[in-house]
Amino acid sequence: MKILRNPIPKFVFLTMLLAVVGSLSHKAGAQEAHRWELKGGVVLADLDDPLVIGSQGNEPIFMPGGDGGGTQIALEYRASELLGYELSLAAIVLPDVERDDADGTERLKDNPHYVPIVAGINLHLMNTENFDVYVGPRLAYVHMDDIDVTLDGEAETFGVSNEYGWGVATGFSYRFGDRWSFTADATYIDVDLDVTRRSTDDTVELGLDPLTFVVGASYRF
Secondary structure, eight states: OOSSSSSOOOOHHHHHHHHHHTTOOOOOOOOOOEEEEEEEEEEEEEOOSOEEEEEEETTEEEEEOOOEEEEEEEEEEEESEEEEEEEEEEEEOOOEEEEEEEEEEEEEOOOEEEEEEEEEEEEEEESSSEEEEEEEEEEEEEOOEEEEEEEEEEEEEEOOOOEEEEEEEEEEEEEEESSSSEEEEEEEOEEEEEEEEEEEEEEEEEEOEEEEEEEEEEEEE
């Protein structure tokens, strides 16, 4: 049974409440004709360094951190000029799984990936005819496949838990047509995954905590 390791803090609920109350006094303006917005883009993920998943003797097994990348699609519904609800899905590739030994660095697995499903509220703080700026809380469900490697000639599996995390996002869009916009945003998610070596049941906590940047375009309808 999965445990909600990072519960949404009280300030997130307070932000949501203020957003809903504030939206009651705002009428939909420039967005009235196009309440839905479909977004797509390229993702750059800045990861903690390094991401250790286990060890073989005194030799750590890890992903060296740095940058990951992938793609994202999102859908937002504008309830008012101030308030929007967004759901996104991404596939993000991580660095190779490696092991340092006496002979140097050994590559164990190419580019594992994780999939965050993220829901949130957008507070549109600036909404002009061509420019829009927003910020809001996020709740994420993060899935990562198990990691299968070969260690000293033996097959080994590192099982990775799926967990919930919370975070925050901010972004902007620039409209260049009646329906099209250029978009860019940044999202931070605080999430920890359990990685368990199946042969020994040894478990380590993987602090993924990705900071992601997305650049792309959107279509309003």
